[in-house]
Amino acid sequence: MHISQRQLFFDHLAQTSDFPLAIEIERAEGVYMYGTDGMRYLDLISGIGVSNVGHRHPAVMAAIQQQLDKYLHLMVYGEYVQSPQVKLAEALAQTLDLPQAQTAPYGKINNVYFTNSGTEAVEGAMKLAKRFTGRYETISCFNAYHGATQGALSLSGAEFFKRNFRPLLPGVRQIHHGVMADLDLITTRTAAVVIEVIGGEAGIRVPSLEYLQTLRRRCTDVGALLIIDEIQTGFGRTGTFWAFEGYDIYPDILLSAKGMGGGMPIGAFMASQEVMSVFKNNPVLGHITTFGGHPVSCAASLATLTTICDQALHQSATQKGELIKTMLQHPMIREIRGKGLMRAAEFESFEVLKKVIDTCIERGVITDWFLFCDNSMRIAPPLTITEEQLREALQTILDVLDEQ
Structure with missing residues (x-):
């Protein structure tokens, strides 16, 4: 039958x-x-x-085919020099070589940690912020979505979506996206604020220029890292390559995925070398992934990035x-x-x-x-x-x- x-x-x-x-x-x-x-x-x-x-897209398909003819997975993340990873990381760093980087506490973002998805990028960024600052409080927004794994779910801002999976991570507080008064909740106890430039799953909520610039200053003043989640907004969707460019601010950690791979699974969290270097010791191998930065996905992502920039699709x-x-x-x-x-x-x-x-x-x-x-x-x-x-x-x- x-x-x-x-x-x-x-x-x-x-x-x-x-x-x-x-x-x-x-x-x-x-x-x-x-x-x-x-x-x-x-x-x-x-x-x-x-x-x-x-x-x-023809350019993405060609890049995938070319990489298929060379090699697939070789070794766990970060041990071998793999050209697709290196070329993509360099290209991403170039998109982040922006004038406003000079005003960021830790300078230009030039280090990329590749993951398999957006939620993995969120998880890595949370660990990185805690390790770098020595603090544990993380602030996110009500009605935000940052992923479905337990750490990322802890940041999500709708109780109905997470109530039946509690207990989740302690030390998470939430603020209202775009509400200036809530920024006072960011203090010297805060390791990081995780925020979307435009609230995606909240129904596309566009904040004011003043709000995001005040948020940036507040994080700098209290020593909290500003983690900008561009998993939906990145790679040209909002009119600039990165949505934060339209607000003249600069993140300490940047998250990307979704539109990054041209249809292939890939994500990334990015920071300056100073911030990212804390994963190298105490403990060594402070963050590990087997398939993150898969060479085929990286090749597809580089073709996607190049296509968007060359054709000014953003x-x-x-x-x-x-x-x-x-x-x-x-x-x-x-x-x-x-x-x-x-x-x-x-x-x-x-x-x-x-x-x-x-x-x-x-x-x-x-x-x-x-x-x-x-x-x-x-x-x-x-x-x-x-x-x-x-x-x-x-x-x-x-x-x-x-x-x-």
């Missing part, structure tokens, strides 16, 4: 909800994914912020983002928030939005909501999307709204 792939999906793949999309995709190219039934879907969320250069994201803001006007939409190609469209309720999302998917446009803001639609297409393709997707949404 033939058993469908869909049935095997439900029988053998661990499920994390009772309502997965369960769309079977046969292939993907550019901004489109194709179902086994011949249906074409425009990916308006980039696989949740991953496919910044689209699916199977700059074109600003113009395309304005198109979303101006075109997506409808009485059912209460507000459009965001920067670049990282946008949220707010609706009356989750129930209203869910019908819209389901109908859009039926019409071939993939969108979604946010973990901690389920009445807002996620709009974050690949940076490579053309204006014509974007207009087509937005018009589909408007048509669906007119039918409600």
